Amino acid sequence: MATLAVLHGQDDSEQTRHSPAALGSGFALAAQGLRKRYGDGAEALCGVDFAVREGEIYGLLGPNGAGKSTAVQILTTLLLPTDGSAQVFGRDIVRDQDAVRRSIGVALQETGVDPLLTGSEALELQGRLYGATRRAARERAHELSGMLQLEDFAHRRIANYSGGMRRRLDLALGLVHRPRLLFLDEPTTGLDPLSRNALWDLVRTVRSESGTTVFLTTQYLEEADTLCDRIAILRAGTVVAEDTPSRLKRRMRRDVIELEPEDPAQLATLLRLVRRSQPSATLEREAVRVHVSHGATIAQELLAAAAGAGIALGGLRVAPPTLDDVFLELTREDGVTDTGEEA
Amino acid sequence: MLRFLEELWLLTGRSLKVTLREPWAVIPNIGISLFFLFVYNAGLSGIGQLPAFGGVPYLAFILPVALVSGSVGGAGAAGQALIRDLESRYFTKLRLTPVSRTALVMAPMLSGMIQLVAQTVLILLVALALGLKLPGGLLAAVGVVVLAAGWGLGFAGYAVGTALRSRSGRTAQAATFIFFPLLFLSDTFVPLTLIKAGWMRVAAHVNPTTYVFDAMRSLLAHGLVAAPLLRGLAAIVALAVVTLGFAVYTAQRTLRDA
Numbered sequence: 001m002a003t004l005a006v007l008h009g010q011d012d013s014e015q016t017r018h019s020p021a022a023l024g025s026g027f028a029l030a031a032q033g034l035r036k037r038y039g040d041g042a043e044a045l046c047g048v049d050f051a052v053r054e055g056e057i058y059g060l061l062g063p064n065g066a067g068k069s070t071a072v073q074i075l076t077t078l079l080l081p082t083d084g085s086a087q088v089f090g091r092d093i094v095r096d097q098d099a100v101r102r103s104i105g106v107a108l109q110e111t112g113v114d115p116l117l118t119g120s121e122a123l124e125l126q127g128r129l130y131g132a133t134r135r136a137a138r139e140r141a142h143e144l145s146g147m148l149q150l151e152d153f154a155h156r157r158i159a160n161y162s163g164g165m166r167r168r169l170d171l172a173l174g175l176v177h178r179p180r181l182l183f184l185d186e187p188t189t190g191l192d193p194l195s196r197n198a199l200w201d202l203v204r205t206v207r208s209e210s211g212t213t214v215f216l217t218t219q220y221l222e223e224a225d226t227l228c229d230r231i232a233i234l235r236a237g238t239v240v241a242e243d244t245p246s247r248l249k250r251r252m253r254r255d256v257i258e259l260e261p262e263d264p265a266q267l268a269t270l271l272r273l274v275r276r277s278q279p280s281a282t283l284e285r286e287a288v289r290v291h292v293s294h295g296a297t298i299a300q301e302l303l304a305a306a307a308g309a310g311i312a313l314g315g316l317r318v319a320p321p322t323l324d325d326v327f328l329e330l331t332r333e334d335g336v337t338d339t340g341e342e343a
Numbered sequence: 344m345l346r347f348l349e350e351l352w353l354l355t356g357r358s359l360k361v362t363l364r365e366p367w368a369v370i371p372n373i374g375i376s377l378f379f380l381f382v383y384n385a386g387l388s389g390i391g392q393l394p395a396f397g398g399v400p401y402l403a404f405i406l407p408v409a410l411v412s413g414s415v416g417g418a419g420a421a422g423q424a425l426i427r428d429l430e431s432r433y434f435t436k437l438r439l440t441p442v443s444r445t446a447l448v449m450a451p452m453l454s455g456m457i458q459l460v461a462q463t464v465l466i467l468l469v470a471l472a473l474g475l476k477l478p479g480g481l482l483a484a485v486g487v488v489v490l491a492a493g494w495g496l497g498f499a500g501y502a503v504g505t506a507l508r509s510r511s512g513r514t515a516q517a518a519t520f521i522f523f524p525l526l527f528l529s530d531t532f533v534p535l536t537l538i539k540a541g542w543m544r545v546a547a548h549v550n551p552t553t554y555v556f557d558a559m560r561s562l563l564a565h566g567l568v569a570a571p572l573l574r575g576l577a578a579i580v581a582l583a584v585v586t587l588g589f590a591v592y593t594a595q596r597t598l599r600d601a
Binding site for chain 1: 354
């Protein structure tokens with residue numbers, strides 16, 4: 001898939017525009033001005049725009065209560081938006097619910113499975129509800145049980161499943177009809193690190209093997225960072241940033257450089273030297289620390305300067321910016337938005 | 344249409360399958376119906392000799408009480424099945440599939456009806472073993488089953504509607520208490536002519552269950568007689584229109600935006 005290759009590992013600077021005119025092709029999911037006001041007047045979404053390209057793993061990142069679940073429930077036809085619109089492969093989520101339901105697979109926190117059924121029964125029924133013959137549904141159930149390592153438990157009642165197994169079954173149920181777009185709502189919340197890594201691998205496999213577009217919500221920065229091609233950060237019902245994880249991080253000018261002199265006595269000299277080009281440098285235990293926008297470039301300059309001044313360095317650390325910094329910055333209540341994209 | 348029937352069949356099959364896996368949700372209801380039949384028949388059968396009964400054996404008179412209580416319980420099971428799915432949130436999962444919304448709501452009702460018919464047949468067989476005579480033959484027996492199923496359907500609409508509206512097992516359970524006035528404010532134990540309390544006679548006239556009892560009793564004692572049968576069917580249709588309307592209205596509201 002050509003778009004996929006372009007998206008991977010590259011920072012295409014083109015800003016996504018969400019106008020309906022741009023949605024003709026290549027977009028799996030797009031939302032324009034999506035709003036949701038509940039009966040009690042609470043506004044869960046205050047005009048959300050985004051567009052997810054085909055084949056992309058797209059993450060909606062936000063703290064609890066930011067509106068992630070509401071957004072997913074609207075996009076998957078469980079809730080009606082108060083205002084705005086959204087399309088799944090060009091089909092309207094309100095007017096064309098059947099077509100939307102056919103093209104999406106969903107693993108939501110808000111759903112469960114009948115605990116009295118066995119895993120394979122639930123998978124088979126799911127297949128048949130999407131129109132598969134009994135035989136095809138059975139084969140697909142078998143195939144998915146294998147893929148998600150559920151075989152040993154396929155004929156046990158779901159009531160006896162562990163949390164991780166249920167999550168895998170949920171994913172399998174969402175994949176039964178080979179959807180073009182898969183929704184995952186906080187897929188790894190509550191999972192142990194091993195199960196979490198396994199689930200990430202599965203999501204990547206699903207995408208690479210069938211070109212499935214994945215839309216996921218998460219409150220874990222690491223998950224957004226390692227799994228997603230692009231992310232939108234949601235704060236109090238508004239998208240405050242949308243970009244690739246690496247671009248978002250770079251935008252925060254949060255690279256950290258730490259220089260440690262071999263001889264602690266030279267610490268003050270080193271600090272003075274660094275401050276010549278980086279006035280914001282600070283003293284941090286045994287090292288000089290500075291936050292910069294392009295860590296690698298500045299580090300080279302500082303190394304050269306230290307060598308020139310005859311200061312031997314015992315340690316150097318150039319820390320990549322973490323998404324935590326971006327997230328904390330953007331989801332702070334006084335919310336300095338740094339995107340130029342949202343009011 | 345064919346697709347709709349297939350979906351309805353798949354969902355109903357699932358519902359029946361899990362019901363059989365938890366038989367203790369159903370057995371007490373059958374037990375209560377059979378208990379009514381045994382106890383009232385054993386304890387009250389002497390009064391069947393009163394002229395007001397017109398020579399109808401008391402077993403034939405009291406059997407409809409067991410059948411109606413069974414059918415109301417069976418219909419309540421439809422609501423409980425739906426509550427179970429709402430509470431396990433499997434219902435939400437099903438809503439995400441392209442399955443017809445009508446099939447989603449009708450499946451638990453249909454499954455309740457199938458349970459109820461099986462239960463009615465079982466109670467009839469027990470009554471036959473206790474010495475029930477059926478002058479109207481098999482046709483009368485089928486008629487009784489149809490009446491029980493129809494009455495159950497009316498009640499299932501109520502049960503499913505309250506289940507969807509309340510989304511809570513306890514509330515839906517509480518709502519089934521309407522069963523008591525419906526069952527007992529009627530000519531439950533003796534013909535209307537023997538009821539002396541004026542308010543009770545009024546209640547019995549208003550209560551649609553009375554007409555279902557009378558239709559069943561007439562079938563059991565005399566076979567097909569048009570007048571009581573038509574009154575019983577009219578009561579059933581009236582109840583079903585109201586409760587199924589309520590169920591459909593509630594389903595449309597809650598399924599659209601829940």
